[in-house]
Amino acid sequence: MPHSISPESTPGEDSSQTVSQPNTLKAESPDVNMSDAPSPAVVPEIKEDTAKVNLEELFDDDDDDEEFPSSAPAIKSEVESSQPMPIQISSRSTYSDPEIMRAFYQRLFPFRPLFQWLNHSPQPSNDFAHREFAFTLPNDAYLRYQSFPTADLLRKQCIQLLPSRFEIGPVYSTNPRDRKTLRKASAFRPIAKELVFDIDMTDYDDIRTCCTGASICHKCWAFITMAIKVVDVALRDDFGFKHIMWVYSGRRGAHAWVCDKRAREMDDSKRRAIAGYLELLKGGDKGGKKVNVRRPLHPHLDRSLNILKDHFQTSILYEQDPWSSEKSAHLLQLLPDASLKAALQKKWDSAPSRPSHMKWADIDTAAKSGALSKSSKDLLEAKQDIVLEYTYPRLDAEVSKKLNHLLKSPFVVHPGTGRVCVPIDTRKVEEFDPLEVPTVTQLLTEIDEWQGEDTDKKLADWEKTSLKPYVDFFRGFVAGLLKDEKSGVKRERDDGAEAMEF
Amino acid sequence: MIRHDYSRVDPKRRANIDYKKRQFAKAEFQQQTYEHRLNYYGIPPTAEITLDEFETWAIDRLKVLSELEACSFRNRNPEETAEHMTGILAKYLPLRSNSSRSQNLQDERRKDHYSHFILRLAFSSTEDLRRRFARLETMLFRLRFRNDDLDERKRFVEGLKLDWEEVTEEEKREFKEEMAAASGARKGEVQEWFKVDWERVPELVEQRRVLLKRGMAFVPQREQMSLVVAEFTRRLDDALELTARALPRLDEDDRLAPILAHLSQSFATPDAAYSSSDANIDGLSAPTAASIDTLSQHFPLCMQNLHQALRRDSHLKHYGRLQYSLFLKGIGLSLEECLLFWRRSFKLITDEKFTKEYKYNIRHVYGDVGGDANRRGRGYTPYSCQKILTEPLPGPGQSHGCPYRTFAPDNLLAMLQNTGVNDRDLLKTVREDVGKQRYHVACNRVFDWAHKKEIKKVKDDGSWSAADLDTIVHPNTYFKRGWLLKHLGDGNAGLVGGGDKMEE
Structure with a gap:
């Protein structure tokens, strides 16, 4: 990206309206660099923030500028013009470079399936047109209340604005773009959105020993795997939802989108009820014991405990090793029995390096050897509580409770890691590896390196990359959802027809 | 389904008068x-x-x-x-x-x-x-x-004719154990059950007190109240x-x-409202970012807790920031000073990150940015005890809320002792209060103990009326009253700068 480091170059007039790929500029003389600054290539809604960003946009948006007043065919020509041009990815380029983002939105992002997913039918409807999108622009401005009648217009806007990511909000009662023209504010209100969940590794920081903050490894991804398993089965078996899509959040967490009609139309109180049903761990850092549940365990907790038991053995005791050396104090604190505690304390003080799984086993050994003063049932319950505290999903519940909460769209690029927010197949959730998720730069390289087999069929760009299985999965998911929507509509119509006969 | 329409008068019965006479007829x-x-x-x-x-x-x-x-x-x-x-x-x-x-x-x-x-x-x-x-x-x-x-x-x-399905014998047999576990019924208790869409009983679902199967909730007869309500x-x-x-x-x-x-x-008595007069404290010159540390000794426990957490971690999570910023706004800290306070407190983050992620929120709280309604209303009002007590409990890493409610009793007592409350009897009663969920009673008790000398004095010389010593239901009232009581001696309070007195 030669031009991005030359913000001091003075703008002057230039005739070049032809080249859109900046890497070709490199070979040319400096006066190409001083290209068409006065041209109004920047979309009017954005304030020009820094000279650097501004300049980049001026350079790149030539063809956008041309097609700005017109419609779809222009996009097509743009795609074709960019097709033969290899995108060079240097080690210096960051994931949110305008060229990379442009290529990503032009060639890889699955706008069509996304449209169908939110539209619930092939014909454009208000489900999509009244849906709020919010863009995070390259200059970090945040643009809310965007909406688009069709997938193509959304795509066009993405290519123009090159958002580093965008989020999806609720469907409103009127078009979000018209919200200020309404006479009454109450005519603009959210009416439907998928039920969403957000699980983030930061909530696990007090029990995570392998990494902290933003970094993750395979060991701590286990927490997310456990969470997905528990929440997914509860949503399906208990609430009867069918269309649940899990999406990798790009760095260290996962989102769930529950897309059933019944889920989309829930009001805040119902969302709160589900979040409350799934939420278990209460209390801040000083709250003491985080798990306080009734016995007998609620069937949901009982089932969760059965799922989590095995993970506790491997992922927690062996991999996380949460009670090594002095940290065993916390474990002791969670045990109910004073004499048992004393016995264990003595033992562990003399051998502080004992790993967690042995300490866990020590509890039973000590209890059997007579150090237990309370009933063994109390101990069992305390141990169950400990398992739950260390494994039970920690949801960011506020996200789920509100109908109008925005959540990052699937398939956008995480600006920090460059990884694409791909869906996770819950049937193979154990196999999902966040570190294997393709990054945007990697995908673009794959397109370039792709050697076509001798087929007549022209492949879309995403089909040439490792994004293919994820897009295929997404399409399958959307197809299933559409099928159910369609039969639902048909049934409603049939019911109506019957009623009309009287 | 539920019948809504019986409130309508039957049209046939309504029109049984001769239309010519109708206007004279008495209804x-x-x-x-x-x-x-x-x-x-x-x-x-x-x-x-x-x-x-x-x-x-x-x-x-x-x-x-x-x-x-x-x-x-x-x-x-x-x-x-x-x-x-x-x-x-x-x-x-x-x-x-x-x-x-x-x-x-x-x-x-x-x-x-x-x-x-x-x-x-x-x-x-x-x-x-x-x-x-x-x-x-x-x-x-x-x-x-x-x-x-x-x-x-x-x-x-x-x-009422609410429609609910009976649970069949077969289902009863199949889910017997699970239904009992879900409802927390005692053994041997014979119960009738009925089945409704879970959306009808969100309260019970939220508290995990019903069994859910494929979207249907199995509700025991005695929970019928929640449904009816x-x-x-x-x-x-x-x-x-x-x-x-x-x-x-x-x-x-x-x-x-x-x-x-x-x-x-x-009817419009507002919920323990914060009045802007709480911000004007005689003798306390406008607090600054630098004076918060000294002032914090007069803060109620909820705010002291936030202050300590902030000093310890150089960070607070969203709801903690919100609760604390509002309180600070309530004691008269200006927006500029407040921004300065947070900027200095978040030692570990860069200016850029602060500007990007935190500044807007603080300004929003003060009504400096945001929608028209927010700006006109000068942002949010400081939270009352009622509000703080009914907020969701803090999760891992969060420290907002009322410590009397959110802390385990042992941790609470330890924290009270750290702030200088060392009366054994008092601590014991606090523990009892907290056990009975009388959080604000406990808080007021601690306040009265910490200011007992001063309260006695103002009562004796009659300078404060009984209304001035009413139960505290707002953190800002706690601060105001506490600060005034501790500075009783300064008759010319209005003339002396607040900063000087802090060092007494």
Whole structure:
């Protein structure tokens, strides 16, 4: 990206309206660099923030500028013009470079399936047109209340604005773009959105020993795997939802989108009820014991405990090793029995390096050897509580409770890691590896390196990359959802027809 | 399904007068008879009452509702509330059961019915009033439902014709264990169950007190209250909405309107409101970012906790920041100083990150940015104890909320000792209070202990009235009163700069 480091170059007039790929500029003389600054290539809604960003946009948006007043065919020509041009990815380029983002939105992002997913039918409807999108622009401005009648217009806007990511909000009662023209504010209100969940590794920081903050490894991804398993089965078996899509959040967490009609139309109180049903761990850092549940365990907790038991053995005791050396104090604190505690304390003080799984086993050994003063049932319950505290999903519940909460769209690029927010197949959730998720730069390289087999069929760009299985999965998911929507509509119509006969 | 339409008068019966005579005919309404003590208030009253009755009945009901609201502010649990309300209900709005064979049975029920509808008229005008009215009416209904005679309650519920499915024998056998575990029933207890869509019982779902299978909730008979109450609220909400819409077209002379307006005004006692006068503390010159550390010794425990967490981690999570910023705003810290305070406190992050991720929020709290309503209202008002106590509990890594509620008792006592509360008896009573969920009682107790010398003094010399020493229900009041008490000696408080006195 030669031009991005030359913000001091003075703008002057230039005739070049032809080249859109900046890497070709490199070979040319400096006066190409001083290209068409006065041209109004920047979309009017954005304030020009820094000279650097501004300049980049001026350079790149030539063809956008041309097609700005017109419609779809222009996009097509743009795609074709960019097709033969290899995108060079240097080690210096960051994931949110305008060229990379442009290529990503032009060639890889699955706008069509996304449209169908939110539209619930092939014909454009208000489900999509009244849906709020919010863009995070390259200059970090945040643009809310965007909406688009069709997938193509959304795509066009993405290519123009090159958002580093965008989020999806609720469907409103009127078009979000018209919200200020309404006479009454109450005519603009959210009416439907998928039920969403957000699980983030930061909530696990007090029990995570392998990494902290933003970094993750395979060991701590286990927490997310456990969470997905528990929440997914509860949503399906208990609430009867069918269309649940899990999406990798790009760095260290996962989102769930529950897309059933019944889920989309829930009001805040119902969302709160589900979040409350799934939420278990209460209390801040000083709250003491985080798990306080009734016995007998609620069937949901009982089932969760059965799922989590095995993970506790491997992922927690062996991999996380949460009670090594002095940290065993916390474990002791969670045990109910004073004499048992004393016995264990003595033992562990003399051998502080004992790993967690042995300490866990020590509890039973000590209890059997007579150090237990309370009933063994109390101990069992305390141990169950400990398992739950260390494994039970920690949801960011506020996200789920509100109908109008925005959540990052699937398939956008995480600006920090460059990884694409791909869906996770819950049937193979154990196999999902966040570190294997393709990054945007990697995908673009794959397109370039792709050697076509001798087929007549022209492949879309995403089909040439490792994004293919994820897009295929997404399409399958959307197809299933559409099928159910369609039969639902048909049934409603049939019911109506019957009623009309009287 | 639920039948909504019985509130409509049958059109055939309505039109049975000759149309020529209709304009002279006197409307004839049947005087309602009230079979049940409880009422879903589906049918509006139609008979005539005097203007005097109109007003007194409404005021009586209003008294009951405001007492109920006071109970919820004081965090009384249902039993305590019921106990407190018995006398008040008997005085203002008695409602006896059929079995009492009282003479006035019908009159009592009529008064209940009419007063409800009068208040409905008075409180349907704004969203706020509607919500508050619906909440209190629901509380009243719940209270009465609990106290109702079992047999009559059963008949009342049957009369409602709510649709719920019986659980079949087969299902009972299959899910027996699970249903028992979910409802927390004791062993051997024989129960009837019914099945509804889970959306009908969100409360029970939220607390995990029902078994869920594929979207159906298996509800034990004794949880039926929650269902009936939820249905009551739902219908009342709908009805209030309709009333609000009909209100402008109310065919009304000028006799009722003033009464209604007066009623709704007298109801508008705000929830332990923060008044801006709390920010003007005599003698405390405008606090600055640098003086917060010294001032923090006068903060209530919830804010001291946040302050300590902030100093310890150089960070606070969103709700902690919100609660603390609002409090600081309440003690008179200006936006500039507040931004400076947070900037300095978040030592570990860069200016850029601070500007990007935190600055906007703080400005929003002060009403410096945001929508029109937010700016005009100068941002949010500082949280009252009521608000803090009803917020969701803090999760891992969060420290907002009231420590008396969120801390495990041992941690709470340890923290109190750290702040210098070392009276053993006091700590013991605090533990008891907290056990009974009387969080603000505990907090006030600690306040009184910490300022006992000063309180005695102002009481003795009569410089403070009893109202000045009323129970504290707002963190900012706690600070203001605490600060004033500790600076009693400075007669010329207004003249001396706040900073000087901090160093005493």
